[in-house]
Amino acid sequence: MDFLLDPNIAYLFLLFGILFGILALVTPGTGLLEAGAFICITLAGYAVYNLSINWWALLILLVSIAPFLYAVQKPKREVYLGLSILLLVIGSVFLFAVDGWRPAVNPLVALLSSGLMTAFIWIVVRKSVQAAAVRPTHDLDALVGQIGEARTFIKDDGSVYVRGEMWTARSEGEIPSGSRIRVVRREGFVLVVEKEKSDNRI
Numbered sequence: 196m197d198f199l200l201d202p203n204i205a206y207l208f209l210l211f212g213i214l215f216g217i218l219a220l221v222t223p224g225t226g227l228l229e230a231g232a233f234i235c236i237t238l239a240g241y242a243v244y245n246l247s248i249n250w251w252a253l254l255i256l257l258v259s260i261a262p263f264l265y266a267v268q269k270p271k272r273e274v275y276l277g278l279s280i281l282l283l284v285i286g287s288v289f290l291f292a293v294d295g296w297r298p299a300v301n302p303l304v305a306l307l308s309s310g311l312m313t314a315f316i317w318i319v320v321r322k323s324v325q326a327a328a329v330r331p332t333h334d335l336d337a338l339v340g341q342i343g344e345a346r347t348f349i350k351d352d353g354s355v356y357v358r359g360e361m362w363t364a365r366s367e368g369e370i371p372s373g374s375r376i377r378v379v380r381r382e383g384f385v386l387v388v389e390k391e392k393s394d395n396r397i
Contacts, residue, residue, distance in 0.1 A: 202291040202299035205242030209287055210312055212236035217263070217316060242291070246299075249292045256286035266320075273321060280316055284309045338362075338378050342391060345374045355388055364388045 198204055212235030219228035243253075259282030266276035288309060291299040298305065343357030349370040355362050357378060364386040370376060375391035 199238055199242050200245055202242070202246060203301050203304050205239055205246065205291060206287060206300045206304065207308060208235045208242070209239035209290065210308055212239055213283060213287065214312055214316070217320060247292045249289050252286045252289040252292075254286075255282050256290065259283045259286060276317070276320060280313050284313060335381055335384075338386060339380055341378050343376050343378065343388070345370050345372055345376050345388075348372050349376070349388065355386060357386065362386045366390075 199208070212232050215228050215232035215235060219232055259279045261279075262275040262282070263279035266273070266279060288300055288305045289298050338357060341357050343355045343362075345353060345364075346356050346361065347353040349355065349364055349366045349372075350368075351365055353364050353366070353370070355364040355376055355378075357376075363384065364376070366376075366388050368390065370388065370390045375393065376388040377391045379387045379389050381387070
């Protein structure tokens with residue numbers, strides 16, 4: 196485990212841990228990213244425990260969480276995402292200490308790895324947040340209130356044509372085939388419809 200005490204190796208584990216943690220927040224569900232973040236942070240934590248660190252840099256790392264969480268809650272908060280990334284880079288580069296302020300991490304390693312991580316987080320997190328905020332193109336709830344046509348007799352079941360697609364439907368009253376209908380509500384993939392009042396068919 197001595198190789199983990201190399202500040203450059205510890206720094207890379209810390210960066211990967213942060214990266215996996217951020218990706219787990221914006222794309223949850225698989226468990227793989229969470230596991231990767233836990234392993235990398237644990238290995239980096241071993242180095243933090245055994246090496247000399249700048250506590251002010253650790254504080255900066257912790258503070259960077261707040262603007263990141265604020266940025267991912269809603270779109271168009273790139274300023275806060277940029278601030279979070281800047282704090283992450285500064286905190287991680289200066290975390291491992293040599294002679295006070297001088298970072299123990301090789302400047303070339305710090306420049307390349309933090310630069311790549313910054314670009315990756317900026318692109319992926321922004322796109323993920325924007326995608327989460329976009330209303331689905333096939334929004335089933337948007338069918339409620341739409342006007343369509345009964346393609347079969349409708350009572351306990353039947354078929355209707357709404358917004359260019361055929362749907363299974365049911366109605367509390369009898370609706371003849373060919374009648375104009377209005378979608379009242381949705382129950383899963385079944386539309387509950389009623390006869391459109393402007394339709395003069397009997």
